[in-house]
Amino acid sequence: MGQQNVLNRLFSFLGLSAFLVFVTFPIYRMLVTSITPEQELFNWPIRYIPTNTTLEHYAVTLLRSDIPSYFANSLTVASVASACTLVVSVFGGYALARYHFRGKQPTVLLFLATQMMPIVVLIVPLFVVFRTLGLLNTLYSLMIVYTVLNIPFCTMMMQGFFSGIPAELEEAAMVDGCTRFGAIARVAVPLTRPGLIATFLFAFIGAWNELLFAVMFLNTDGMFTLPVGLYMFISKYDIHWGRMMAGATIALIPALAVFGFVQRYMVKGMSLGAVKG
Amino acid sequence: MNKAEPYLLLSPAYLLIGGFMFYPMATVLLLSFQQYQLMDPLNTPFIGLSHYGAMLEDAYFWRSLWNSIVWVGLSVFCQFGLGFLLAILLNSTSFWGKGIYQAIVFTPWAISGFLIAIMWAWMLNGEFGVVNDLLIRSGLIDQKIGFLSRSDTALLSCVLANIWFGITFFAIMLYAALQAIPPSLYEAADMDGASSWQVFKAVTVPMVKSTIVVTVLLRSIWIFNWADLIWVMTKGGPAGSSQTLALYVFQKAFLGLDFGYASALGVALTVLSLIFTAAFLRVTRFHEAEVV
Numbered sequence: 001m002g003q004q005n006v007l008n009r010l011f012s013f014l015g016l017s018a019f020l021v022f023v024t025f026p027i028y029r030m031l032v033t034s035i036t037p038e039q040e041l042f043n044w045p046i047r048y049i050p051t052n053t054t055l056e057h058y059a060v061t062l063l064r065s066d067i068p069s070y071f072a073n074s075l076t077v078a079s080v081a082s083a084c085t086l087v088v089s090v091f092g093g094y095a096l097a098r099y100h101f102r103g104k105q106p107t108v109l110l111f112l113a114t115q116m117m118p119i120v121v122l123i124v125p126l127f128v129v130f131r132t133l134g135l136l137n138t139l140y141s142l143m144i145v146y147t148v149l150n151i152p153f154c155t156m157m158m159q160g161f162f163s164g165i166p167a168e169l170e171e172a173a174m175v176d177g178c179t180r181f182g183a184i185a186r187v188a189v190p191l192t193r194p195g196l197i198a199t200f201l202f203a204f205i206g207a208w209n210e211l212l213f214a215v216m217f218l219n220t221d222g223m224f225t226l227p228v229g230l231y232m233f234i235s236k237y238d239i240h241w242g243r244m245m246a247g248a249t250i251a252l253i254p255a256l257a258v259f260g261f262v263q264r265y266m267v268k269g270m271s272l273g274a275v276k277g
Numbered sequence: 278m279n280k281a282e283p284y285l286l287l288s289p290a291y292l293l294i295g296g297f298m299f300y301p302m303a304t305v306l307l308l309s310f311q312q313y314q315l316m317d318p319l320n321t322p323f324i325g326l327s328h329y330g331a332m333l334e335d336a337y338f339w340r341s342l343w344n345s346i347v348w349v350g351l352s353v354f355c356q357f358g359l360g361f362l363l364a365i366l367l368n369s370t371s372f373w374g375k376g377i378y379q380a381i382v383f384t385p386w387a388i389s390g391f392l393i394a395i396m397w398a399w400m401l402n403g404e405f406g407v408v409n410d411l412l413i414r415s416g417l418i419d420q421k422i423g424f425l426s427r428s429d430t431a432l433l434s435c436v437l438a439n440i441w442f443g444i445t446f447f448a449i450m451l452y453a454a455l456q457a458i459p460p461s462l463y464e465a466a467d468m469d470g471a472s473s474w475q476v477f478k479a480v481t482v483p484m485v486k487s488t489i490v491v492t493v494l495l496r497s498i499w500i501f502n503w504a505d506l507i508w509v510m511t512k513g514g515p516a517g518s519s520q521t522l523a524l525y526v527f528q529k530a531f532l533g534l535d536f537g538y539a540s541a542l543g544v545a546l547t548v549l550s551l552i553f554t555a556a557f558l559r560v561t562r563f564h565e566a567e568v569v
Contacts (some may be wrong), residue, residue, distance in 0.1 A: 012370040016378070019363055019444075023382050026441065028395045029407055033399065046410040067529060076546060088289045095286035107287060115495070118502035120523045123306065124530045125301035131318075143302055148297040151290050180282065209389030211505050216531055227391050231509060234395060239401055248395050259387030262509035274367055 030252075034058065034245035036218050041241055057246035066221060067247055070229035074208055075254075077139050077225055081146035083202035085154050088147070089199055093158025094184055099165060111152035119149065130217060141217045142225065147206035154199045161195030162188060201258045208255055226251050302547075305407055308540035328541035337517055337525065338542070344432055345521040349501050352439040357439070357493060360447025365481075366407055368455040386445040390505030396414035398510050411568070419539035421422070428518035431511045435519055439506060454488035490561045497557070498550050520545050 033041065034057050038052040061067050096104065126145060135141040148150070169191070170183040178186065189196065211227040218224055225231070231238070248253050284291075309328055332338050350503065367379065385393070401408050403423030412418045425436045428442045466476045482489075504523040508512060513520030513528060520528070526546055529539035 009370070012366050015362065015366045019359075019366075020378070020381055021384060022441070023444075026303065028385070028399055029397050029400060042405055043539075044405065044410075046405070046407055078346075089294065090432065091286040092290040094450065095283040099283035101280070101283045103284065110294070114294060116498055116550060116554060117298065118523065118526075118543070118546045120502055120504050120526050121540075121547055122298065122301050123307055123527065124536050124539050124543065125304040126297065127302060127530070128304070128308075128536070129297070144297060148293045151293060155290055180279075185282065205387065207393070211389070211391045212508070212527060216527075227389065230395065231391060234398070235511065241402075241405075244395060245399065248392050252392055255387050255389065256384065 030245045030248055033241055036242060036247050038240070038242055057240075057242040058250075060252065061243050061246045065243070065247075065254045067225070067226070067229060067250065069222065070224050071250065072191050073139060073224060074226040077142045077146065078204050078207035081143045082150070084143070084147040084232060085150040085203040086196065086200045088151050088216045089154035089203075090184075090189065090196070092151070092155040093160075095161050096155065096159040097162035098170075108156075111156060114152045118213065123213060126213070127216060136217055137219050137223055139223065139225075140213055142207075142210075145213050145217075146203075146210060149210075150203040150206050154203055156193075157199050157202065158195065161192040161199075164195075165191045198262045199261045201230040205255055205258055206261075283531070286464075295544035305540045305543050305547075308536055311452070311536035311537050311540075313535075313540070315530075315536055318479045321537075324537075325428050328538050331538065332541055332545065337520070338522075340517055341513075341520045341522045341525040344519060345501060347432060348426050348436060348439075348507075348521050349497050351433075351436045352443065353493060353497050355436075355440045356443035356496065357447050357489075360444045361451050361489075363448040364455055365446060367452050383445045383449060385442045386449070388442070390442075390503065391509045393438050394506045394509035398425060401434050401437075424551070425511050426515055428515050431515060432507075432519040435507045435510050438510065439500065442506075443496065443500070446496060450488055450492045451485060454485040458484045490557075494554065494557050498554065501550060501553070502546065522549070 032048075032050060035053045035055065037052050037054045037056070040047070040050060040052060063197075096107065113197040126141075130136050130224055133141075135144075165188065168185045170178075173183045173187045174180065209227065210225075211231060212229045214225045215231060219230055230244070230251060233247060310323050310325060311321045312324050312327075363382070367375070372378075388396075400406055401424040403409070403421060403426060406421075406424070408424065409418075409421045413421070422430065424430045462480050463476065464483070466480055471479065492553050501521075502523050504521070504527045505526050507519055507521060508527065510517045513524050522542065523546060526539055526542045529542060535541070
């Protein structure tokens, strides 16, 4: 029995280590490449620990490229879109959590249906819509798209969070003369603060990372979001991998910071959205 | 309680989803019956089923459909297998620093398709890529391989990047499901003298079956429709060898500027997603599972 146990632990240890190496190695390569001098990147065989390091790629990326402006555009789009998503999801999620009404089941099914929709198919008709509205090549078009794409999932996430707090508190507030809206704003919303943050950040990551709509809708350099800007980097004939990896690292940092915080809520949200329907 | 209140609260969601998801979805169908070149938006006559006829004779369409099947099948198979293994390892072992371990191993999930594509394009680079270096050092190959520029490896390279990204989703979901299994079931099996394999087959798998069904379904459809990763890694090349149907839709719109044909391809993609969902739910008898 004891020997069996040791074997089991050894197997687990090896397996878990293998996963760790597999997951971290590409990220390690990205970080190392971003601080390796250009000429050393073309050494063969590869040195896994660079002999010289430099911050030149970061300097070029931050000071002599348009990356800061792309970064600002992405930040604007993602913040506005996720704020809008949050407001809509708070109201929608509250309605789904607190009321029994005839349209509830169809609404949930509708939200689930949107999760099965091939998003890439929407690019063509939305392009036509935004051309009609005169919003092509503006950040507004992306703010609208990213808001809408995140609403169904975030509404279901908020539904989960509201279901987790007792309704009695809001009822008491309403007995004391609060309106329904007042009860939502003053009682329910403050109680779900972690949920609000998680939902906001979830929407933020989605908007921060999106590429294809942005590539299709934006066509001047001043409008590009970070994914589009980096994409333009890589489609050039002559790729500077060091700068590319520095840019990628810069793009990765906000997403990772956010992810570290939302991870546990996302698991909850995913299981609510996916299993409970 | 006011009957209109829930609808009022949900109205922004209804309006936005209706206006920017369902309405465009409906116009896709309309567009697919039209000649619609982006450069000529005022001349859009209805041409019936011409696009669909052209699609059936389009070798690229069939090729991209086959590539989609390989792309989804291989990716999901490996993501699920490895994700389940990781979930089991996490569930059966306790060790110091497990929280940190989880946070690190789950990070690919936070990384966007285009960043993953860039990272892996560099790893798989034909001249200075680290994968070539590793394979040569270990003696598996003796010539560098241009993984992304060869038609027999381009799609598999994208699959590899996708596996790296997607293990996390399955691991998170299945780990949560494993943790929800009541320990008493394992104790009972233990008292009956069941072997680990028997316990796995008779207790673990049935208890997480519904999670497996939902996650495999969601991921398959999502990957079927996912175009970013391949677009950045190979642009579907070389010579269409890594082009999937979802990517073909995007390319027809973005490079071909042929909105009519892109819409027809989009309708095909949507219909295939629906058929797949229906078939999958039927085969796995999901309605008999207990979750719904």
